[in-house]
Amino acid sequence: MKTVLKMGASAALCLGVLAHPAFAEDNIVKIGVVAAESGSFVSAGHTLPAGVGLAVKQINDAGGINVGGKNYKLEMVKRDDRTDIATAIAATQELVRDVKVQAIFGSETHDFTLAMAKITQPAKIIHFAGNSTLAKILTPDSVKPGGEDHYLFQSEPQEFQRSGSTARGVLTLLEPLLGYKPKKSVMIVGNDATGQFLSSYYFKALKAEGQDVPDIIFYPPDTTDFSPFLTRAKSLNPDIIHFWYNGDSTLTALPQALELGAAKSYFLFGVDPGIWKEKQLSADVPVAMSCVPVCWGESSNPKAKAYFDAYFAAGAPHGVTSSVSLLYHDYVHFLAEAWEKAGSFDPDKTVEALLTLHHQGVVSDDLTFNPTHQVTHATEVCAAAPGGAISCSMQQPPAEAPKS
Amino acid sequence: MDIFIQQILNGLSIASVITLIAIGVTLIFGLTGIINFAHGEFLMIGGIVTWLAVSAGLGFPLAVVLAILAVGLMGYILERGLFRFTLERPTNGFIVSLGLIVVLQHVVVLFWNPNQKSIPRPLTTVWEVGGVRIASVRVMVIAITIAVVALSFRMITASRYGRALRASVEDRDTAALMGIPVRRYITGVFVLGSALAGLGGALLIALFPITPFTGGTMVMKGFAVALIGGLGNIYGAVAAGLILGIVEGFSAGYGFSQWTDAYSFALMILVLIVRPHGLFGGTSGPRMAS
Numbered sequence: 001m002k003t004v005l006k007m008g009a010s011a012a013l014c015l016g017v018l019a020h021p022a023f024a025e026d027n028i029v030k031i032g033v034v035a036a037e038s039g040s041f042v043s044a045g046h047t048l049p050a051g052v053g054l055a056v057k058q059i060n061d062a063g064g065i066n067v068g069g070k071n072y073k074l075e076m077v078k079r080d081d082r083t084d085i086a087t088a089i090a091a092t093q094e095l096v097r098d099v100k101v102q103a104i105f106g107s108e109t110h111d112f113t114l115a116m117a118k119i120t121q122p123a124k125i126i127h128f129a130g131n132s133t134l135a136k137i138l139t140p141d142s143v144k145p146g147g148e149d150h151y152l153f154q155s156e157p158q159e160f161q162r163s164g165s166t167a168r169g170v171l172t173l174l175e176p177l178l179g180y181k182p183k184k185s186v187m188i189v190g191n192d193a194t195g196q197f198l199s200s201y202y203f204k205a206l207k208a209e210g211q212d213v214p215d216i217i218f219y220p221p222d223t224t225d226f227s228p229f230l231t232r233a234k235s236l237n238p239d240i241i242h243f244w245y246n247g248d249s250t251l252t253a254l255p256q257a258l259e260l261g262a263a264k265s266y267f268l269f270g271v272d273p274g275i276w277k278e279k280q281l282s283a284d285v286p287v288a289m290s291c292v293p294v295c296w297g298e299s300s301n302p303k304a305k306a307y308f309d310a311y312f313a314a315g316a317p318h319g320v321t322s323s324v325s326l327l328y329h330d331y332v333h334f335l336a337e338a339w340e341k342a343g344s345f346d347p348d349k350t351v352e353a354l355l356t357l358h359h360q361g362v363v364s365d366d367l368t369f370n371p372t373h374q375v376t377h378a379t380e381v382c383a384a385a386p387g388g389a390i391s392c393s394m395q396q397p398p399a400e401a402p403k404s
Numbered sequence: 405m406d407i408f409i410q411q412i413l414n415g416l417s418i419a420s421v422i423t424l425i426a427i428g429v430t431l432i433f434g435l436t437g438i439i440n441f442a443h444g445e446f447l448m449i450g451g452i453v454t455w456l457a458v459s460a461g462l463g464f465p466l467a468v469v470l471a472i473l474a475v476g477l478m479g480y481i482l483e484r485g486l487f488r489f490t491l492e493r494p495t496n497g498f499i500v501s502l503g504l505i506v507v508l509q510h511v512v513v514l515f516w517n518p519n520q521k522s523i524p525r526p527l528t529t530v531w532e533v534g535g536v537r538i539a540s541v542r543v544m545v546i547a548i549t550i551a552v553v554a555l556s557f558r559m560i561t562a563s564r565y566g567r568a569l570r571a572s573v574e575d576r577d578t579a580a581l582m583g584i585p586v587r588r589y590i591t592g593v594f595v596l597g598s599a600l601a602g603l604g605g606a607l608l609i610a611l612f613p614i615t616p617f618t619g620g621t622m623v624m625k626g627f628a629v630a631l632i633g634g635l636g637n638i639y640g641a642v643a644a645g646l647i648l649g650i651v652e653g654f655s656a657g658y659g660f661s662q663w664t665d666a667y668s669f670a671l672m673i674l675v676l677i678v679r680p681h682g683l684f685g686g687t688s689g690p691r692m693a694s
Contacts, residue, residue, distance in 0.1 A: 043518070218662035224608070225414070227414040228653045228664075232661065251522075255525070260537050
C-alpha cells in the first residue's frame with residue numbers, strides 16, 4: 001500500500017511539474033500575426049510574419065524587453081488566413097481567446113482588418129494594421145479611451161498621403177526620362193474593394209498634379225490576360241499607364257503592355273526595383289515603380305540595405321512587395337518600446353505610451369502616431385530609364401488631401 | 405479599326421488556353437462523370453514543371469514535353485490511386501478534386517514558395533501590321549492549340565480508339581459487354597486530359613507569370629466553356645472557347661471592363677437555362693446500368 005502511495009505521490013509530483021506551463025511561459029509575451037500565407041494575397045501576406053518574426057528575433061537576441069523590472073521574451077504566433085475573411089476571423093478569435101496574445105499584427109487587407117478589429121478591440125488587444133484605408137473608422141471618437149477602436153493603430157500612412165507622394169514622385173521622375181511633361185494618364189486597377197478605394201485617392205492625386213485622366217480601367221481580380229484592357233488604354237493614347245495596385249498583377253500586365261506599345265511610359269505600383277533587376281526586366285520606354293514604403297532592390301534610404309539583408313538572411317523570399325514587411329517590423333520594436341515605457345502590458349497604458357513615443361525605425365527616424373492612431377512617413381519612388389539605370393527618391397506626403 | 409482587330413486577336417489568344425482546359429474537363433467528365441475541379445491545378449503544375457525545366461537550362465520545347473509527361477503521369481497516378489475509387493459515386497470524385505486543389509497548391513508553396521514564377525518569352529518578335537501588334541508568342545500558342553484540337557478531333561472521330569471512347573460515353577456497360585476495356589479507357593482519358601492541362605500550363609507560363617493559385621481562375625473559365633459548349637462535347641468546347649474569348653476581349657475593350665468575368669458566367673447561366681445540355685449538346689456523364 002505504501003509503495004502504491006509513494007508511486008502515486010511521485011507521479012503526481014512529476015505531472016504537477018510538467019503540467020505547470022506558467023512556470024515555463026511566465027516570461028513569454030505572445031504576439032499574434034494573421035496574414036495571407038496562401039491564396040491570392042500571399043505576395044504581401046507572407047511579408048507580415050517575416051517582418052514581425054525578424055523583429056521578434058532581434059528583440060529576443062538583444063535580451064528581450066524589460067517591463068516593470070522583469071525581463072520578457074517575445075513569441076510570435078502566426079496564422080494563415082488563406083486570403084479568406086472567415087478564416088481570418090476564426091484565427092483572430094483563436095489568438096485572442098485561446099492563445100491569449102498581447103497584440104495582433106494584420107491583416108494586409110482592409111476588409112479583413114475591419115472584421116478582425118471587431119474581435120481585438122472589445123478584448124482590448126493592441127492591433128496594428130498596415131492598411132492605408134482605416135481613416136473612416138479611426139476617428140477622434142472611436143479612438144478615445146472607451147471608444148470602439150481605442151487599441152487599433154494604422155501602421156501605413158493615410159491613403160491621400162501615400163497616393164499624393166506616389167503621384168508626385170512618379171511624375172517628377174518620369175518627366176526628364178520622357179523629355180517632356182506628361183499630361184495624359186490612364187489608370188488600370190484591380191476591381192476589388194481595395195482597388196476601388198485606393199484608386200479613388202490616386203485619381204484625385206493625379207488630378208491635383210494637373211493630369212488629364214480620361215479613364216480608369218478596372219480589371220477583375222486574378223486576371224492574367226490584360227491585352228483587352230491594355231488595348232482599350234492604348235486607344236486613349238496616354239503618356240503614362242498607371243498599374244494600380246497589385247504588384248503581382250502589374251508584373252503580369254507590363255510585358256503585355258510593352259508588346260502592345262500601349263503607352264509612352266508606365267508606372268508599376270508596389271513593384272520593387274529588386275524584382276525588376278532579378279527578373280531582368282527591361283523596357284524601351286521609362287518605367288516608374290513605387291514601394292510600400294521603402295524599396296529593397298535600390299533605395300535612397302540609408303537603413304534599407306541593413307534591414308533587407310537581415311530580412312532575406314532570415315529566409316524570406318525576394319518578393320514583389322517584400323517592403324510591406326516594414327509596415328509591421330518597425331511597429332514590433334515600437335510596441336516593445338511602448339511596453340517598456342509604460343512599465344506594464346496594460347493595454348490602456350500601452351496606448352498612452354504609443355501615442356507619446358517618437359520611435360527610430362527603418363522607415364523613418366521619427367515614427368509617431370497622430371491622435372487618431374495613424375502614422376505618417378514618406379514613400380519611395382524609383383524609375384528605370386530605357387537603358388536600365390534606376391534612380392530613387394523618398395517623396396514626402398502632402399499635408400492635406402486634395403479637394404475633389 | 406486597328407483597335408477592333410487587335411481586340412479580335414486578343415480574344416483568340418484568350419480562347420486558346422481556356423479551350424485546352426475545357427477539352428480536358430469535358431473529356432474527363434464525358435467518360436468518367438468526374439467533375440475534376442483540380443484540373444486548374446494540373447495546369448498550374450504544368451506551368452511549374454516548365455518553369456523548373458527552363459530554370460534548369462532546358463529549352464522551351466523540351467520543357468513543354470516534360471510538362472505534358474509530368475502532368476500526364478500525375479493524372480495516371482491520381483486516377484489509379486484516387487479517382488478510380490469514386491467512379492461509382494461521382495460526387496465523391498468531385499469532393500476529392502476539391503481536396504486536391506488545396507493539397508497541390510500547398511505542395512507547390514512548400515517546395516517553391518508562393519511567389520510568381522515566370523520564364524523568358526520563348527518568342528520575342530512582335531509584328532506590327534497596320535497599327536495592329538501581333539506578338540509571335542501568342543501566335544505560337546494559338547497555332548499549338550489549333551494543332552492539338554485538330555488532333556483531338558481526328559482521334560475522337562476517325563480512330564478506332566475514338567469510336568470505342570464514344571461508345572463508352574454513350575453506355576459504359578454495353579461498351580464493356582462488347583469487349584471495350586472501359587476501365588483502361590477511363591484511365592487513358594484521364595491521362596490525356598491531364599496531359600492537355602500540362603500543355604496548357606506550359607503555354608500559359610510562356611504568356612504570363614503564374615502562381616500556385618493560378619489554376620482556380622482558369623478552371624472556372626474552363627468549366628464555363630465546357631458547360632456552354634455542352635459537357636462531354638469536344639466540338640462544343642472549342643466553339644464555346646472561341647465565343648468566350650471574343651466576349652471577354654470585347655467586354656474588356658468596349659463594355660464595363662470590371663464585369664469581364666461576369667459576362668462570361670452570365671452567358672454560361674443563360675445558355676444553361678435555354679439549353680440545359682449546352683449550345684452544342686452534351687452528356688450528363690456516363691450512363692450505367694444500376
